[in-house]
Amino acid sequence: MAYTHDVIVIGAGAAGLTAAGGCALFGLEVALIERAEMGGECLNNGCVPSKALIAASRRAGAAGSALGVHLPAPVVDWAAVHAHIHGAIAAIAPHDSQGRFEGMGCEVIRGDARLTDPHSVAVNGRTLCAPRIVLATGSEPAVPPIPGLADVPYLTNENLFALTELPGHLVVLGGGAVGMEMAQAFRKLGSQVTLVEPGQLLARDDRDSVAVVEAAMRADGVAFVTDKAARVSGKAGAITVTLAGGGQVQGTHLLLATGRRARVAGYGLEQIGVKLGDNGIAVDARRRTSLKHIYAIGDCRDGPRLTHVAGQEGSNVVLEICTGLPTKVDWRALPWCTYTLPEVAQIGLTEAQAREQFGDAVTVQREGFDHIDRAVAEGETAGHMKLVLKGRKVVGASIVGDNAGELLLPLWQAITGKTGTFALGGAIVAYPTRSDVTKALAFKAWEPTVFGKWPKKWAGLLASLRRRS
Numbered sequence: 001m002a003y004t005h006d007v008i009v010i011g012a013g014a015a016g017l018t019a020a021g022g023c024a025l026f027g028l029e030v031a032l033i034e035r036a037e038m039g040g041e042c043l044n045n046g047c048v049p050s051k052a053l054i055a056a057s058r059r060a061g062a063a064g065s066a067l068g069v070h071l072p073a074p075v076v077d078w079a080a081v082h083a084h085i086h087g088a089i090a091a092i093a094p095h096d097s098q099g100r101f102e103g104m105g106c107e108v109i110r111g112d113a114r115l116t117d118p119h120s121v122a123v124n125g126r127t128l129c130a131p132r133i134v135l136a137t138g139s140e141p142a143v144p145p146i147p148g149l150a151d152v153p154y155l156t157n158e159n160l161f162a163l164t165e166l167p168g169h170l171v172v173l174g175g176g177a178v179g180m181e182m183a184q185a186f187r188k189l190g191s192q193v194t195l196v197e198p199g200q201l202l203a204r205d206d207r208d209s210v211a212v213v214e215a216a217m218r219a220d221g222v223a224f225v226t227d228k229a230a231r232v233s234g235k236a237g238a239i240t241v242t243l244a245g246g247g248q249v250q251g252t253h254l255l256l257a258t259g260r261r262a263r264v265a266g267y268g269l270e271q272i273g274v275k276l277g278d279n280g281i282a283v284d285a286r287r288r289t290s291l292k293h294i295y296a297i298g299d300c301r302d303g304p305r306l307t308h309v310a311g312q313e314g315s316n317v318v319l320e321i322c323t324g325l326p327t328k329v330d331w332r333a334l335p336w337c338t339y340t341l342p343e344v345a346q347i348g349l350t351e352a353q354a355r356e357q358f359g360d361a362v363t364v365q366r367e368g369f370d371h372i373d374r375a376v377a378e379g380e381t382a383g384h385m386k387l388v389l390k391g392r393k394v395v396g397a398s399i400v401g402d403n404a405g406e407l408l409l410p411l412w413q414a415i416t417g418k419t420g421t422f423a424l425g426g427a428i429v430a431y432p433t434r435s436d437v438t439k440a441l442a443f444k445a446w447e448p449t450v451f452g453k454w455p456k457k458w459a460g461l462l463a464s465l466r467r468r469s
């Protein structure tokens with residue numbers, strides 16, 4: 001077969017950009033195909049706009065009296081908030097742009113790709129062929145089969161950031177990361193917000209940590225309803241959600257935050273025989289599909305759906321394709337953070353997962369931010385860090401508090417064995433910073449040893465010798 005390229009990458013989101021850019025930097029001939037905006041979901045309707053919106057909401061939420069300073073009630077200029085969100089996207093866009101990736105050596109093709117045989121991709125009337133293909137086609141909002149939904153205008157992350165007005169009363173379906181972040185942000189900006197979730201809020205996170213966020217959001221004025229949406233009716237500006245339990249919630253706008261569905265249909269996967277899992281393309285630990293020369297990375301395969309995961313899988317397949325060495329992804333120390341106020345961050349195992357896996361070998365060291373001087377000085381003491389240990393080895397951590405996500409990096413190093421509690425407990429940490437909490441908890445793992453029987457005996461012996469001299 002005459003190959004036109006060494007690698008064809010379909011999709012220019014976080015996963016595809018990393019894979020294509022990395023292979024091109026190794027000198028391979030790469031075709032990168034994107035049918036919509038370069039940068040995919042994270043840049044255009046995911047992480048970037050949501051974090052820009054959250055930043056605006058934090059400014060609004062700072063109003064009131066605290067620390068002896070009185071700020072007047074905020075005036076929210078939605079058009080300006082909207083401009084800030086789209087300004088952030090525009091500022092980051094060059095990083096993901098066609099020009100930047102062409103500069104790295106990729107052939108960037110703007111069009112709809114379709115697999116026509118196991119080595120061939122049709123796009124814009126051309127047929128490209130390569131020995132390796134990387135699928136990075138992402139995911140889309142999962143729209144649950146709720147009766148009436150098709151007849152009512154609703155929001156998802158795909159149109160939320162195009163809103164031209166601040167919702168009067170936003171009803172959010174789903175208490176995962178999207179639902180929680182957006183519910184709090186719109187509430188702080190002045191919308192009434194009701195969040196409907198039938199199960200647990202932030203179900204993948206530590207329960208103690210989620211309880212702190214939930215309390216903060218209730219204090220902000222978010223109303224939580226534990227039930228499932230059974231029917232939706234109404235029209236723009238007047239929407240009614242009828243709950244499975246019989247109650248009703250009324251609002252002006254409806255946001256679906258009910259999870260993601262992998263984008264796997266309509267581009268030839270079925271025809272060439274790539275196998276699917278429950279919600280995405282089935283892959284092995286090296287991110288190879290059932291056709292071993294075709295990889296699937298990021299949101300389109302079954303597994304965690306996060307930008308840094310997409311990027312990590314992109315790097316993984318670059319190494320495997322470019323060196324020929326099998327390269328497995330390692331999620332022992334997978335971090336994530338939900339950017340509510342306070343943030344809730346998780347890495348590795350939660351306490352419950354660790355106890356299930358290691359039983360009595362697990363101990364948990366916990367410190368509240370009310371014991372951390374920086375947090376006290378700033379009046380931001382909500383939250384805690386929980387360090388989950390097997391012996392003295394960190395196997396997980398849950399953090400809830402201001403900027404919790406910024407504390408994750410040394411914990412990644414500890415879980416992956418690049419550092420340990422001894423090093424972290426002895427580290428010099430600038431005072432006063434929130435990192436004091438990591439040092440304090442790591443040291444607790446060693447405290448019984450450092451101040452144990454033998455060090456005490458030794459110190460006592462030295463002291464008695466000095467007394468005699």
Ligand SMILES: Cc1cc2nc3c(=O)[nH]c(=O)nc-3n(C[C@H](O)[C@H](O)[C@H](O)COP(=O)(O)OP(=O)(O)OC[C@H]3O[C@@H](n4cnc5c(N)ncnc54)[C@H](O)[C@@H]3O)c2cc1C
Nearest residue numbers: 011013014015035040041042046113138298299305306307
């Ligand atoms: C509101 C929201 C907030 C989020 N916030 C965070 C966050 O703070 N942190 C975090 O880590 N994650 C966050 N995420 C998740 C994150 O956005 C995704 O995990 C990530 O963007 C997935 O990247 P990807 O490259 O796999 O897919 P995408 O970014 O979806 O890229 C796939 C690309 O493939 C293209 N494509 C699909 N089919 C074809 C085809 N046949 N031909 C050509 N092109 C095609 C699509 O147009 C798309 O551009 C958030 C998600 C949402 C919805």
Ligand SMILES: NC(=O)c1ccc[n+]([C@@H]2O[C@H](COP(=O)([O-])OP(=O)(O)OC[C@H]3O[C@@H](n4cnc5c(N)ncnc54)[C@H](O)[C@@H]3O)[C@@H](O)[C@H]2O)c1
Nearest residue numbers: 173174175176177178179196197229257258259305337338
């Ligand atoms: N900060 C971050 O890292 C961040 C932020 C946003 C999104 N994301 C990623 O984006 C993806 C999507 O997030 P998400 O929050 O949409 O999905 P999710 O799967 O985390 O949560 C969806 C929630 O919707 C609920 N739900 C389902 N059907 C419902 C119904 N009919 N009525 C009410 N509730 C219903 C589910 O019980 C679940 O709790 C996730 O994979 C997440 O990792 C990450």
